[in-house]
Amino acid sequence: MSVASTLKAVVRTPLGLTSLALVILLVLVALLGPLIWGAQAQRIDPTAAFRSPSGAHLLGTDALGRDVLARVMVATRLSLGLAMAAVLIGVVTGTVLGTAPAVLPRWAGRILSTFVNIAVAFPGLLLALFFAVIFGVGTIGSVLAIGFAMAPGFARLTQTLSAAISGRDFIAAARVAGVSRFRVLIRHVLPNIGEPLIVNATISAGGALLAFAGLSFLGLGVQVPAYDWGRLLGEGLNRIYLNPAAALGPATAVVIAGLAFNLLGETAAAALGGRNARRPRRLPQTALSGAPGHAQVVNDDMVLLVDDLRVSFPAANGWVTPVRGVSFSISRGEAIGVVGESGSGKSLTALAAAQLIERPGHVDAARLEFCGTPLLDTPERTLRPLLGTSLAMVFQDPMTSFNPTRRIGPQLAEAAAEHQGLGRTASMARAIERLKAVRVPAAERRARQFPHEFSGGMRQRAMIAMGLMNHPRLIIADEPTTALDVTVQRQVLQLLASVRRDTEAAILLISHDIAVVAQTCDRVLVMYAGRIVEDLPASRLNESARHPYTRALLDVVPELDTDRDTPLRMIPGRPPAPGAFPAGCAFADRCPLASALCREQDPALTDAGDGHRVACWHPVDGDLPVAAVPAITTAVPVPDFEPQEAVR
Template identity: 70%
Template sequence: MPTRLKWLSIVRSPVGATATVLVLLLALLAIFAPLVWGAQAQAIDTSGTQQGPSAEHLLGTDALGRDVLARVLVATQLSVTLAVIAVVIGVTVGTLLGTAPSVLPRWAGRIVVGIVNIAVAFPGLLLALFFAVIFGVGTTGAVLAIGFAMAPGFARLTQTMSAAIAGRDFISAARTAGVSRLRILVRHVLPNIAEPLIVNATVAAGGALLAFAGLSFLGIGVQLPAFDWGRMLSEGLNRIYINPAAAFGPAAAVVIAGLAFNLLGESAASVAGGRVAIRRSAFLPLPTTHAVPTESTESTDTILSIENLRISYPTHSGPVHPVRGVSFEIRVGEALGVVGESGSGKSLTALAASRLIEPPGVVTADRLEFNGVQILTAPEKTVRRLLGTSMAMVFQDPLTSFNPARRIGSQLAEAAQEHQVMSRRNAMERAVERLQAVRVPAAARRAEQYPHEFSGGMRQRAMIAMGLMNSPKLIIADEPTTALDVTVQRQVLRLLNRVRTETNAAILLISHDIAVVSQSCERVLVMYAGRIVEDLPTAELYTGARHPYTRALLEVVPDLDTDRGQPLGVIPGRPPAPGEVSPGCAFAARCPLATAQCLESDPELAIHSDKHRVACWNPVEGATRLTLPEPSTAAAHTQDSPIATLGGTR
């Protein structure tokens, strides 16, 4: 639903319509009441003081004979204005505090988070009174007191929502493009959390009205000769037994105004998808990386060189290693495919190569070199510029990879503006050219559309176009054809191949589907339990694969000769979790060729023949067919359901 129509739907519900009418009435009173009833509210009549309700004065008069109802109506302007100003202060300060850890150094960010955590633990009214003492008695002090008292709640809300947004693919794409943390915050994070912030600010306006009334009632808010509802309530309460209407008028105004803002906020929350809960959010430190410094490789033909890459995550029982000693190279213009079951470490390896491993992950490597630069030890500015211009990421789900709050064209143009010092107009022209290059029809018009207006295939094309904005030397495609029908899959794969041919960019294609990799790549890496178990040319995949796991993956994929009357082939058992890897070969428990040696020692990835490496003590020889247990037998040997089945290895 378009944003404008979505917000207009508020008035369709009885609660939303009532709240909208009340808020509009408050706005009209705030604007016009001083003009219409201002003179009457200030007119002093010493002969008619302390009168009760009458036809002339519906709520009676005060100690100076002024009409109470007129004063209540005129006080709407000051009461509502001060509440809105306080909310603006609270949202602004809270947003700054909540987003500060994203742009400040780690030590400073932790200090800010600690201060917010302490402030949130105190009741809001207590904080307001504390700040009122600091800022002094009066209107200005009350506004600042209430605004700063509201800030910790909005800071916590901003921290929570920012942390949720930070894990989205379009944030990772922006990081890969080399966008600075401040620009990511302003252009990508804040627009996506603005809606719930506005909803919560609307609800908070009602609370601010009540808080102001409370401070003025206590005599530390609005001071004479100015007056608001709280000041009038304090005056009316002194003679409540003589003229209850004098206290009832401002009290009713506070209740109605507060109810109007709260109901409007509740209605807006239901339209926006529910109120955003304020939860505890721990500060996430920056990614931790370590590496043994090494000299740059001399070969100019290698674009990515990885040696002994390890990724670890801390757990209660010690660190686990989902990637264990991965080593490989990609040369200029080469298409390298990586296959394996879920959890084998394919995507983590690619994320490590692009410096996108999130904390508390720790990346170590003897060499992690991209385009001649050691990206684990090079300065952050150098790495950001290098990855932003020479590496492109095509993620699995393009809908989450694009910022839903921004148009496609502006997102493509951002990379060029960041690294090529282009004007906005020139960057948009380049974005349109890139969309045309990936065969997006009516590219100029589509560049002005939002991601949800694109089909799945067109979003994937736009994601590839984004990667081409800065002429990359390496394109990492992580499951680029997942959830696409076979026709669109073929189009995307052809597009990637055409881009490689035209730009001489290397491609790292990650997929569960071994058939997709065999049709698109020149070389295949087979990963299992965080290690590469086989590295071979695609031409030898079906005839020369030597590792039992590679053979098993090939044999569970049905073809035209598969007997449809028989159960589909499966690999029995399941891959081990990162913390469950045994000392021997990780595939031994599922391998029909395993021996005692396989259970005791993990084989190294050794050269089997020219351009062919395999890690196995008992490699399959020739075209021997690997005999897999029948599905029923496999199920009898393990309590886990089979994982690898037809069409891929999900």
């Protein structure tokens, strides 16, 4: 939502319009007050001291005969200026403290986060008084005191907002592209948390006004001859029984200004909350083959080698391991499909290979190598050039894979600028070239558009183009056709096939649709409960699948000539939760062939000949057709409406 859109949303409500009008009025008084009432506020008349309210002096006069109302108007500039300065200090300091853990070493980030958590526990006014003692009495000391007292709150807010943004796919895409942490922070995280920070800064301005009034009232803030509303309030209270209006004027100004900023911020926050019903030059070859500080490629054919991969996360009762003992390899130009129900560990396996598992998650493997480089033992700084140029990631939802605040072209160009040393013009030209390569029409115009201006299919094409900005040797496509209609699905899959053919890049395709994988890949890995239960050539999937789970996946795929009066089929039951894997085969409770052995011992993935591996104590005879396998599916009635979509 742009600033103009936010303002329109604010003025649509009476409360928002009123608060905005009050803020504008306060700003005008702050700018024009000294010019209009400055002389009257400074005119000393001892004969008119301590006058009560009258037509000449609406709020009376002070001890020197100066008009109190004029002094309240003139004090608006200093009161608002000091509050804005304190808010600026608080926002900047809090943003730095909140984002620093993302770029500092982990131990330093933890220390800083602990310091922020301790500071947030203290009341803001108490912190302000503490800092006021440190920085001393006076205007500068009070500005620093209130600003630093506000910083912990903004630091906590920044940490929370950054954590929400850091989980988005476009952040992972930037990291896969090898973008440094600092650049990710500046270019991707901060622009997406700017709006809520500004809204909270507006709300905090009201609190800063009250804090300044309190410090000046106590004599710790503005000192004579300067004066703000707090100092005028203190002077008025000294003779409140003789002239209550002298204290009522500055008190009313503080209340109105505080309410105006708070209500404006709250209205803007409501508006923002309702926005939705929610580098062509290649790297020198030496850079990837032995130059200091870069990963070394030792095998031109083996792109990815995974041996006994395990991904674990801490839980209340220990560690949960949703991926346990996965082993496979991908060679140059090879396409491997990974299928299985949700929660089987497909995406976690891909994220581990792309080094995108964040702490406290833990990745362990006997061997995990990309282009001959061990991923678990090589420092991140050394891996970045290799992963940024040779690994591409196409995520499931292209809308969340792009930074919504930046145009498509610059997002694509960032990878080329980071790794190929191209300038701004050359990297943009490369981005347009890649958009044309994935058949995005009017690429020059499209590169200047935002992600929301692209259709779902075009966003997915642009995501593939981002992966091709460098020269990837492996493309990991995680559900790239989800939520796309069948025509666009076919186009995306054809595009991946053409990219594979033209660049000899290996492809790891993750999908729920076993039929799609069978048609587009060379090999199929069937995962269940964090393990590979079958690995076989895609060309022999329908005839040679031997694991009952693989047969069940094939059985539930509807055919085009399926009788609509026949209920669709499904696999009964659910996969076990990652923290509740059984002692034996995880599929035993859903398998009609299961025996006591299946429930006691987990079968190993063993060689079945001709590049076929299966993990089952009672594998099905590969020569039997799917229909001859004992039934393990349950019928599901077909809803009586048109059109009927195929159920995966």
